Amino acid sequence: MCRSFIVQYWIPASLVASLVISGCSLFPEDVAEQNTVEVKPVAELKVPDGLTAAKKPAQYDIPPAPNAPVTEVELKSPMQVLALATNSRVEEEEKEARIWFERSEFTGELLPYLQKNVLDFGQEKQIEMTQKDQQGLIFETGWISRFEEEGFWLWKDMVEKEQSRFLVVLEPKPHGRTVGLRVQLLEHRFIDNTAKLSAIAQKREEVYFLNRLVDKVATVELAQIKLKKAQSRQITLTTGFDEQGNPAMITGQTLDTAWAQLELLFEQNGFVVNDLDRTKYSFFLTYSEPETGFWDSLWGDEETIVLPLTAGDYQVVLTKAEVGTILSWRDGEGKVMSAEQVSALHQALVQLIKKDNIEL
Template sequence: MHYWIPGAVAATLLLSGCSLWPAAEKTAVNEQRIAELNIPAGLKAPKKPGQYDLPAKVAAGVSPEQMDLRAPMQVLAVATNARVEEEEKEARVWFERTEFTGDLMPYLQNNITSFFSKNTIDATHPQQLQWQTDWVSSYQETGWWLWKGQELTQQSKFNVVLEPRSHGRTIAVQVKLLEHKYTDETQKLTPISQRREEVHFLNRIIDHIATVELAAIREAKAKLPDVMLTRAVNDKQEPVMLTTQPIDVTWSQLELLLEKVGLEVTDLNQTDYVYYLKYIKAEQGFWDSIWGDEDLPELPLTAGEYQLSLSKTDKGTAIKIKDKDGKVLDQATLDAVYEVFAAAIRQGKLEL
């Protein structure tokens, strides 16, 4: 008696691989080189792009492993008041004066000095706007788990210079490599390696300044009240809401606020700072229920269309709400609307 075992047959076919099918024939490809263009006399040859050309040393027979083919490191202007100019060839970054920096020159001097102190870098001050560091060491991690350690790989000395513009509101910080040595004497410093060392040290300075700036921004924000929005009366004795924020900031923050309280924006006129609204009852979203956000009180408005307009004042921005007929909301209704707005501002941590 013969037994048919499908699984065994399938396994046999899989193990046999491609031996069941004839091997594809390999055909030789004849490489054809296109001859160079013959340029007639009196005409110029077109320019050849060189971005894909082999480096001259490689074309001459030098092994690529013996060359530094790494991409140059980029200056990371992570501070809000920092920028890098286009086509910049040096390790240089520009800082602008802001409300958090105050006078920019002492601000940068203090931060660079604190950077040296925090990282235990010895530096001399040969000139008023210049620092020269002692040896700055770089290490790489060796070993693994309980046997991890740090091994010295290279040391560098840097020159840090401040370059102020004449008006004093813009100052550049530039880093230059003065001396360098590898622990491995067979390694040589290449132009790319030199720039990488300069940019890396400059990025460390920028990161320190950005950290100090972020702490100042958080401190200033913590001093602000939860809600800057208040109730007031304008020159026409109409009830309005007033915020100390500029009109452009108020305009952008209101778009977030209106959505939270169930006011749908149907149209807008940013030139005149007018929102055209339709009131629908706000519903708690899925993520609000997941994260436990409290339901906002319902606006004391009937369903329908409304207008919300902004105007500049000497104290900030005034917010006026009208119904579809252009009638300004009465004081009692606006007071109740204000309470809902204030609750939404606190919940959404809006800048209003």
Template sequence: MFSSEQEHNTNTIIEVAELKVPEDLTPPAKPGKYDVPMGSNTASTISDRSPSLILPTAQSSRVDEGEKQARVRFDRTDVTGDLISFLQQVLQKQFAEQNVDLTAVDDANLIYTTGWINTHVEEGFWFWSNNSVAERARYTITIDAKPHGRSANLEVKMLEHEYFSSKAKLTDHIRKTQEVALLNSIIDRVSKEEIIISQKNRAKAPEVNLEPGIDKLGNAALITPQKLDVTWSQLEGIFEALQLNVTDKDRSKSTYFVRYENEKPSFWSSLWNSKAEIKLPLNAGEYQVVLAKQDQGTAIVFKDKDGEVLSADAVLGLYPSFVTAIKNTRIEL
């Protein structure tokens, strides 16, 4: 009933016949107040298709304001590491997975040309449907690295295009749409690679820098290279893993007051917990954990409820439990 594609010719002007007045009557006045003057500009064809949008979904990606080309900027992050090498590896992985050739055309491996990338369309229906190649294109991918190496632009340009239908015609809008589509697929692949690297980093056991030693007063202690403020904020997570209940704390004296129950885990607790509870070689009771600044790092000193420093043997006995708790909680200490 209705045509999905209606043609509008904005250049056509419809002439309206002037009102004819008999000769024996006076013609009405023709005020020119609302007349639209004839302009010299001709109407142009306006595309009714939505514009192509670059989607910077990767954590390291962003689009400059007013960007007109199929181009995105990447910034170096802790996940990407060396940015240029990271982008080169992502490009190689993406096109290898798609079985599309990717060839570097310069010595620095910053300019690439792709093989033919096919676009398929489904013809027929149900059991008689099949996919056929409707068009294909080749592209140039350029990595414009900044001199400082912390950011780079990645741009996609169509190099060649071929339709398999004589009726189809490549327009600027279609070319830009396909360039942006390929660029978005690269950004999406970068995003996935960032997630994979982040998951691997989180899965790594943290490096334990805690070591037994002696503080400035000659007391046996556990020494960490972390600053006192950092150590103070990290310890509560360690206490929870060690079944040490914080009863009070004095930030001005850098002192935690804790209670160790030394209870045997219940049947249900041992059944549902995948990790065994960490036992401390301590008697049940009240203890103090005092932090003190060192020349390099922080000393963790252990005292009983009366403020007496625990012996060196007792501190050495605590060390393996603290190392296990640090690894389990993935806290840097």
């Protein structure tokens, strides 16, 4: 049965207005009922004579197995080899737990570099590494245990679950600039004799151990990069005079670079930037000596660097020089510091620049 209903619209210009709409449906039948779309199969691509069809990937095909028994499927995804070091890479469609390293400026002779990292890794992790050949290309590990935490609260305990032994193989190319690092699982045993290791779990064990070795190489490489960067960084900040002959500091960095680096320096060493004027390259600061907490004094391994400044307001004005940038240090009222003050402040700032890796 069709019914009528009233829809009310409230309009600011009038108190009440109503509109009566009658009908059985608000939409036409051809919109409400959509026609079924006919799906047409796509014809097989015809390859012209003299040409060959592209290969179809078969890695996702499910082989027919109508009479195969139903087995338990492991729902864990396989692990992936991680090329953490900058000179490492993984080849596509690699079936083994293998990664390739290229010689770089940080490795020197690549094979001795990797041999040392493998042995150092075993020493750090307390894993027995036995060299199995005269060339030092094959290493065999001792038993490596894996533990899991069991229990609750005060009764928690680490329980050994399984053990593994691996073969670590270095595979140098004839030219010596490329060396492969491959890991193979030799033996595995569960503490619970009823458990079994699947093929996917075996590959996961190999990849996990390989990633730990690669992480060791990447850690050593990162330390070398930081050391070389620190050695190559030159501190150009010196004392001198501005254009008016007032005592000042001079850095070889450009005006914009010096501005950005000073922001980092202030942020980390007791300065509060109250205001700044980028058009005049001026900082308005308040300095207070950084407080050393109890834990800092107890565990801190670096000596605290104290600037020869009294607590209060200061200004730093940057001006472009012929080569680099001039830093004019002033008190809160804009008075230029004396040569003795600038010299003492410069010596302390050089220590902060080294400690915080500031480029000035």
